[in-house]
Amino acid sequence: MTTETKTTHTLNDLIEIARDGKDFYTEAAGKVKDAELSALFTRIAGVKDELVRSLSATVLAAGGKPADHGTVVGSMQQFYGKVRATLGDTQYGYVAELEESEDRLLKAFKDTLTDSDTTPAARQEVQRLLPQVQECHAVMRDRKHAMKH
Numbered sequence: 001m002t003t004e005t006k007t008t009h010t011l012n013d014l015i016e017i018a019r020d021g022k023d024f025y026t027e028a029a030g031k032v033k034d035a036e037l038s039a040l041f042t043r044i045a046g047v048k049d050e051l052v053r054s055l056s057a058t059v060l061a062a063g064g065k066p067a068d069h070g071t072v073v074g075s076m077q078q079f080y081g082k083v084r085a086t087l088g089d090t091q092y093g094y095v096a097e098l099e100e101s102e103d104r105l106l107k108a109f110k111d112t113l114t115d116s117d118t119t120p121a122a123r124q125e126v127q128r129l130l131p132q133v134q135e136c137h138a139v140m141r142d143r144k145h146a147m148k149h
Contacts, residue, residue, distance in 0.1 A: 007119045008064025015055045020070040021101045022048035028094040058125040099144045102137040
């Protein structure tokens with residue numbers, strides 16, 4: 001695998017996971033009845049959109065083709081089916097599932113940084129975007145814990 005191919009492959013995985021998150025937040029924002037929660041979901045969907053755009057630009061700069069879809073594992077049907085089956089269409093249900101999607105994205109970002117195969121270009125971009133990923137993760141984790149009590 002060339003350096004360009006490695007960079008593209010690594011970042012496209014992150015693009016797909018971030019795109020799943022964006023789609024799920026957008027969907028959840030339209031479903032929850034709480035205006036404040038809906039606004040929060042919309043804001044985080046916007047952050048995911050920025051992540052997708054930034055990562056895509058880096059893939060293009062490396063001579064690759066950015067992913068233009070989400071992951072297979074993250075297909076919305078799976079997520080929604082799980083939400084409804086376990087928690088119903090509740091605010092807590094969405095927050096719990098969205099927090100899980102944040103865990104997935106944060107883990108993918110951290111794995112990329114610790115993977116020795118990650119190219120310098122990919123590593124630099126992931127390091128630059130990591131604070132946004134951590135912030136969204138913290139917001140959703142805190143929100144989930146607050147709703148449990």
